[in-house]
Amino acid sequence: MDYFQLLPEGCVSDILSFTSPKDVAISSATSRGFSSAAESDVIWDKFLPDDYEDVVSRYVSPWIFPSKKELYFSLCDSPVLMDGGKLSFSLEKKTGKKCFMISARELAISWGVDTPWYWEWISHPDSRFSEVAHLKAVSWLDIRGTIGTEMLSKRTKYGVYLVFKLVEGHEGLEIANAFVRFVNRVSDQEAEGRASIVSLVEKKFRSRKRNVKRPQKRFDGWMEIELGNFFNDSGEDGDIEARLMEITRLHGKGGLIVQGIEFRPE
Known part of the structure; x- marks a missing residue:
């Protein structure tokens, strides 16, 4: 029995926010109780850098994403230009490091x-x-x-x-x-x-x-x-x-x- 399905989604989100992006991906694949919570902005906001809003404001082209999870993986997969194209920025996928x-x-x-x-x-x-x-x-x-x-x-x-x-x-x-x-x-x-x-x-x-x-x-x-x-x-x-x-x-x-x-x- 998947006991995590019995927990409130907010509680599961809090649990996952103390792990890592890699752990969230593994957990959501092995437990239905984690799968919906793994989409939560609460979790992915914790994995994004503290100053990500400042970084995003310096992008050459404005980026808009419907969720923090999509923003996270976009930054992992596609480096973006900032500061007038003088610098590129991305995230390390497993850890969220800059x-x-x-x-x-x-x-x-x-x-x-x-x-x-x-x-x-x-x-x-x-x-x-x-x-x-x-x-x-x-x-x-x-x-x-x-x-x-x-x-x-x-x-x-x-x-x-x-x-x-x-x-x-x-x-x-x-x-x-x-x-x-x-x-x-x-x-x-x-x-x-x-x-x-x-x-x-x-x-x-x-x-x-x-x-x-x-x-x-x-x-x-x-x-x-x-x-x-x-x-x-x-x-x-x-x-x-x-x-x-x-x-x-x-x-x-x-x-x-x-x-x-x-x-x-x-």
Whole structure:
């Protein structure tokens, strides 16, 4: 006998609101007593971020949804643009934690502004943003992205990823350094000293360097390389900066397309 069917729907909704989105989906599939309560706005309002109304108000295009559940899953499945298209926002489906991607236009890219012979700004059919950055040729590669910790989910470990593609004939992207730092706590020099070694190229190559991080293919067809990770405690630690750089071996580099830098719960 399904005893949960005997409970008032409001009581069941309260019970489910203390679980997780994943638990609600499992419960509604196994018990009729949970199925109707699992549609309640009371539950899904608890799973949405506390500041979701402020986030929604910053969307490029207004969104209207008949229920909080539909809003939740829409944010999980379809990242939305906000702040004039400079930033994209989505939710991690299992937990409801916030994900952000900073567009290439909002990154600090050395030689990326008003130097079309080094970098050019183009549209790309697979990008969520109107423009991506295309590296034509540089010897000094340095890309930074910054976000305020107050925007992110609290008490959450985040991974930070450069989201990119390589064009045919790319060169000089086999080795670079990457790090993530709290701007108010860790100096550039200190962070550089403990930077990870990464490669933007999938296939292995001869190198004396050990523990080289390699890129992974994403579900959306892009590639990503982890730049680092951090724990966001109370969201009061100021800005967090992610950086990719190759500024010591001044050989030619080209063939990189940057969509943005993503901050994603681990």
